Amino acid sequence: MDKMSFSHHISHQYNAELSKIVNNVMRMGELVQQQLADAMVALVEGDSARGEQVVTSDYKVNAFEVRIDEACTHVLARRHPAASDLRLVIAVVKTITDLERIGDEAERIGRMALHLLEADRRRSPMEEVAALGELVQKMLHGALEAFAHMDAAQAVKVAQEDNQADAQYEAIVRHLMQSMEEDPKSVASIMDILWSARSLERIGDRSCNICEYVVYFVLGKDVRHTSFEQMAAEATGDRR
DSSP states (O other), rough: OGGGGTTSOOHHHHHHHHHHHHHHHHHHHHHHHHHHHHHHHHHHHHHHHHHHHHHHHHHHHHHHHHHHHHHHHHHHHHHHHHHHHHHHHHHHHHHHHHHHHHHHHHHHHHHHHHHOOOOHHHTTTHHHHHHHHHHHHHHHHHHHHHHHHTHHHHHHHHHTOOOOHHHHHHHHHHHHHHHHHHOOGHHHHHHHHHHHHHHHHHHHHHHHHHHHHHHHHHOOOOOOTHHHHHHHHHHOOOOO
C-alpha cells in the first residue's frame, strides 16, 4: 500500500506506523510465498534440501507475526483508531494469523516431502498435486496483491478460484483412495501425499480468508460465511 494512503493523519508518526505495519505484512507474505514454493519443489521433485530449508526456517514467519501483532497492539493502545484505520488494524491482525498458518501448512508439506521415496512419487498423482500447488500459489499471490492495493474486486476474483481448488483436491483424494485399495502396502506413503494435498487445500481456504479481510476493510462489510455471489455483490454494489 502506498504510504500516501496514510497522509490524512495530522501526525506523520502515525502515518509512518501504519505504513510500516502494512509493509511488514507484505514482507511476511513474500516469505510465506517462498516457503510454499520451496515446499512444492521438495514434494514434487524430491529436493530434500528445499524440504529441510522450509522446516528449519518456519521460525522466521512466526517472528513476523509476533512483530506485526505487537505493532498493531501499540496502535490500538496509543492511537485509538476509528473507522477505516480500525478496520485496517483488524484486517492486518487477521491476515497475519492466516499467513502464519499458511506457513505452518508449508512446513507440513516440507516434512511430508522428506518422507517420500522416488518410487512413491512415481506411483502417485504428482502431476495433479503439482497443479493444485500452482493454483493455490496463484491464489495466495493474488490475495496478497489485493491486500497491497486494497482492491475488493480483485479479492473477490481470487476467492472465486477456491471452487476449482476444492474440485482438484477432491479428485486427488479419490485417486489416492483407489491406490490404497489396490495396494494396501502403499498406505503409509500415500497418506503423506494425502496430507500434503490437504495442506494445499487449506492454503487455498486461508487465501480466501485474506480476500474477505480486504473486502471488510474496503467496504466495512463482513463477508465471511457468505456465498461468492453475495461476496461479489457486496464488492461491486450490485445487490439485484
